[in-house]
Amino acid sequence: MGRRGSAAAWWRQAESSRRRQSPSCFRFHSDCRARGKGFLSSARQQMMMMMIIIIGILSLTVSVASEMTSSPSGNGSKPFPWNKMRLPKHVFPVHYDLLIHPNLTTLTFTGLAKIEIIVNQETSSVIMHNKHLQILKATIEGRMGTIQTVRGMMVLEHLSFEQIALLAAEPLHVGQNYTVNIEYSANLSESFHGFYKSTYRTKEGDMRVLASTQFEPTFARAAFPCFDEPAFKAQFSIKIRRELNQLALSNMPLVKSVNITDWLIEDHFDISVKMSTYLVAFIVSDFKSISKMTTRGVKVSVYTVPDKINQADYALDAAVKLLDFYEDYFSIPYPLPKQDLAAIPDFQSGAMENWGLTTYRESALLYDPEKSTASAKLWITMIIAHELAHQWFGNLVTMEWWNDLWLNEGFAKFMEYVSVSITHPDLKVEDYFLDKCFDAMEVDALNSSHPISTPVEDPAQIQEMFDDVSYEKGACILNMLREYLNPDVFKAGLVKYLTEFSYQNTKNEDLWNSMNTNTNICPTGDTQGSQQHNDGFCTRSQETSSSSHWTRSETFDVKTIMNTWTLQKGFPLITVTVKGKNVHLQQEHYMKGSESSTTGYLWHVPLTYITSKSDITQRFLLRTKADVLILPEEVEWIKFNVGMNGYYIVHYEDDGWDALIRLLKENHTAIGSNDRANLINNVFQLVSVKKLSIAKALDLSLYLQHESQIMPVFQGMNELIPMYKLMEKRDMDDVENQLKGYIVNLFKNLIDKQSWNDEGSLSERMLRSSLLVFACVRKYQPCVDKAEEYFTKWKESNGTFRLPNDVKFAVYAVGAQTVKGWDFLFSKYELPAFNTEKNLIEAALAISRNKEKLQWLMDQGLLGDTIKTQDLPHIIVYIGKNPSGYQLAWKFLKENWHKFVQKFELGSRSLAHMVMGVTNQYSTRTQLAEVKEFFSSLEERSSQLRFVQQAVETIEENIRWMDINFEKIKMWLQTNSNM
Numbered sequence: 001m002g003r004r005g006s007a008a009a010w011w012r013q014a015e016s017s018r019r020r021q022s023p024s025c026f027r028f029h030s031d032c033r034a035r036g037k038g039f040l041s042s043a044r045q046q047m048m049m050m051m052i053i054i055i056g057i058l059s060l061t062v063s064v065a066s067e068m069t070s071s072p073s074g075n076g077s078k079p080f081p082w083n084k085m086r087l088p089k090h091v092f093p094v095h096y097d098l099l100i101h102p103n104l105t106t107l108t109f110t111g112l113a114k115i116e117i118i119v120n121q122e123t124s125s126v127i128m129h130n131k132h133l134q135i136l137k138a139t140i141e142g143r144m145g146t147i148q149t150v151r152g153m154m155v156l157e158h159l160s161f162e163q164i165a166l167l168a169a170e171p172l173h174v175g176q177n178y179t180v181n182i183e184y185s186a187n188l189s190e191s192f193h194g195f196y197k198s199t200y201r202t203k204e205g206d207m208r209v210l211a212s213t214q215f216e217p218t219f220a221r222a223a224f225p226c227f228d229e230p231a232f233k234a235q236f237s238i239k240i241r242r243e244l245n246q247l248a249l250s251n252m253p254l255v256k257s258v259n260i261t262d263w264l265i266e267d268h269f270d271i272s273v274k275m276s277t278y279l280v281a282f283i284v285s286d287f288k289s290i291s292k293m294t295t296r297g298v299k300v301s302v303y304t305v306p307d308k309i310n311q312a313d314y315a316l317d318a319a320v321k322l323l324d325f326y327e328d329y330f331s332i333p334y335p336l337p338k339q340d341l342a343a344i345p346d347f348q349s350g351a352m353e354n355w356g357l358t359t360y361r362e363s364a365l366l367y368d369p370e371k372s373t374a375s376a377k378l379w380i381t382m383i384i385a386h387e388l389a390h391q392w393f394g395n396l397v398t399m400e401w402w403n404d405l406w407l408n409e410g411f412a413k414f415m416e417y418v419s420v421s422i423t424h425p426d427l428k429v430e431d432y433f434l435d436k437c438f439d440a441m442e443v444d445a446l447n448s449s450h451p452i453s454t455p456v457e458d459p460a461q462i463q464e465m466f467d468d469v470s471y472e473k474g475a476c477i478l479n480m481l482r483e484y485l486n487p488d489v490f491k492a493g494l495v496k497y498l499t500e501f502s503y504q505n506t507k508n509e510d511l512w513n514s515m516n517t518n519t520n521i522c523p524t525g526d527t528q529g530s531q532q533h534n535d536g537f538c539t540r541s542q543e544t545s546s547s548s549h550w551t552r553s554e555t556f557d558v559k560t561i562m563n564t565w566t567l568q569k570g571f572p573l574i575t576v577t578v579k580g581k582n583v584h585l586q587q588e589h590y591m592k593g594s595e596s597s598t599t600g601y602l603w604h605v606p607l608t609y610i611t612s613k614s615d616i617t618q619r620f621l622l623r624t625k626a627d628v629l630i631l632p633e634e635v636e637w638i639k640f641n642v643g644m645n646g647y648y649i650v651h652y653e654d655d656g657w658d659a660l661i662r663l664l665k666e667n668h669t670a671i672g673s674n675d676r677a678n679l680i681n682n683v684f685q686l687v688s689v690k691k692l693s694i695a696k697a698l699d700l701s702l703y704l705q706h707e708s709q710i711m712p713v714f715q716g717m718n719e720l721i722p723m724y725k726l727m728e729k730r731d732m733d734d735v736e737n738q739l740k741g742y743i744v745n746l747f748k749n750l751i752d753k754q755s756w757n758d759e760g761s762l763s764e765r766m767l768r769s770s771l772l773v774f775a776c777v778r779k780y781q782p783c784v785d786k787a788e789e790y791f792t793k794w795k796e797s798n799g800t801f802r803l804p805n806d807v808k809f810a811v812y813a814v815g816a817q818t819v820k821g822w823d824f825l826f827s828k829y830e831l832p833a834f835n836t837e838k839n840l841i842e843a844a845l846a847i848s849r850n851k852e853k854l855q856w857l858m859d860q861g862l863l864g865d866t867i868k869t870q871d872l873p874h875i876i877v878y879i880g881k882n883p884s885g886y887q888l889a890w891k892f893l894k895e896n897w898h899k900f901v902q903k904f905e906l907g908s909r910s911l912a913h914m915v916m917g918v919t920n921q922y923s924t925r926t927q928l929a930e931v932k933e934f935f936s937s938l939e940e941r942s943s944q945l946r947f948v949q950q951a952v953e954t955i956e957e958n959i960r961w962m963d964i965n966f967e968k969i970k971m972w973l974q975t976n977s978n979m
């Protein structure tokens, strides 16, 4: 699944939290970890058993060849025959024949599921998943003795486990195939999961309804009864009944359409490949499409509501290029004859990788070359790359269970960069990769983080796995491994893994085993002179006393190295002390809120470094707690984690930081821009664990007045802006304003240099957009004047004056500061001409200082008519960051909590995003107590979610941080604010 990104990069820069939880165009949100083991206490288990409800007694049986057999009819007293949340492995599905008939007027659907099963272990019950489906009739077909029969089955339901048990009159025999037939009906869902209703208005203002699916992770069971775990792969034959003027889509191409009545048609789709239930998809709509063929003849189509079909071209071209790329890169042909990409008007996350029918939020797929921003282009390209990568990573080879979700998501995230850097070199996507790692480290530095591979069981825990650790950290450690092995060896390992496990399920170790057998060449060269020998092994040319250098027996044990990254939470802090030619290295667990590491974790860290004497990347594998590396000569400075390809942070002891700060001030381009961004990040991280003073970090930030590259500028803003965001929520106006002044001054030259147009490379455009929003929102007068001038022109032309796309947000943000301006901007929100700008307008409206307007926005978002509820989480977070709105947002969140849970599902990123986004700039004990009190008042399932722990831990950290640093910031500003 691709996660929801915000409209543009500017927002993160403009309003990012101190603890960096806000969205950006490169990152698609955060949350976290699994509940403790004691979740199902025995008392609780008993309670659940009592909740078992018998919903149907089906004794109606049909005799095909022999006697009538009535099912063992109970009357409420039969116990549910299974007591675990995971399904038994007594029977396996082989093939599903589904007939689905939605009625878009009554908003209901009926279904008939014929599921062919094979029996592994004798049993008289078939346990399956079912959620909110009303079972009308269930029968089983198969050989009983020598005769083919059809018999009724009794149905029991276990509501809290989302399971049904179909009871057979006689035991089902091992090795035999049976077909279970289930007739059912249900309402189309009002949420964003299962088979759900979506609506949109045409240009003429008519309301249209469509129905679409979102099954990952556990919602296929809400559309048809099924074995809804990823390892129960089967084939699917899907038939959809629809009206004449409707269009039906599913994973496979249409093979025929049958007229059922004058107004009803039954579309039959081809039999699918073997796949998991969460990848099934179908849509009934009035969409239009455009199509193209890939080089190998796969038909690619983009589907949208008819009025937006002219925004589909960019996505179509990108998808064709990317599909061609992946077929080539993975050396495995895409196995389906078609790939449809559909933009759904209501969509919770960013996109979903359903095999052959990927679905997207409209803003994640539709691109208007005239009106879309530069960051929209980047985000659309990356999300298509993500979903298409899943057609191999996830769809073809699937994780055995959700604990290893990262095998899907970490890879898809990582492949976004690998593919787009080749297919769309002009986007320079690789420059932004380190941003992923900063994001992941933000949550991974908390005690509430979790290992990449973490046990999960219930649907809320599974939902919580869709977090920065599975996505971003997963991608970062894969990138680190690729750097360590070298790209060709890494790729060979991936191809082996995908080929070996096609149509199957895998665990973590399967991946490492595939990599291990492929590493018969040397990893990218190390400093100690490893060489490849004729036997294919690498050995070192010299003996050293250190145990960290690569040796023949240990070098290539990818599994041992990678287990330290996937089975332990967090990441290492490497402390570097240079003494002459000796570089002393030490590792410890970096964790916020603790000054010394107590976990005893040890990582195998592929270190890289450059020095004042050599800009050639040197390598060193640190596998012990401490080690020494010997340089050929003494150096003035040493910089580790080159290009930030590693997932660790570095502290330079003694005068190590001073030497680097001096370098940045005197000649910052001596090291790459990602290295600079990396130093900015690390220096502030070290303040949090008291390794450095805030004064030292601020000293480093002074060099930014000479910086012009996007990533160091963004990172500087990401570290500095959140500091005054904390102050904004307390009465600290003096220091707050001084700090704002300092930051504006720091970037003043760069801001002044910006032209107010759309010229330049993608990164120049994104930088411009962020800088101007920042300057205007911070009331830098030249910016405000210019924006006001533009807004007036635009308003006087009644919205027809063409604003440059990349400055639009700054203009809207300034315009929305007056009531008249706000109302005018809102009057454009619903117009078709502004549909690509909706997210920009929402964000600008949410910056208003007018509390009534802010409240009204949230209320409308909840109603979901004018402002779609899919956009509400973001609106709430914007308002939560607004100094005039943060209290409103928190109140709104609390008051509507139960509605949000219903709409977005417990454990979902949308909930996590709202909670973290609204609370992560709190830094007082009163605010902490309020947050704790609210969550402890909720039922256990809500109060134990990982994002609740994260929110609490973040506020605690903010309190600690402010206690230590506030006075020091004040003092530092007094001496340095007139730099």
Ligand SMILES: [Zn+2]
Residues within 6 Å of the ligand: 001, 002, 003, 353, 386, 390, 408, 409, 412
């Ligand atoms: Zn994904």
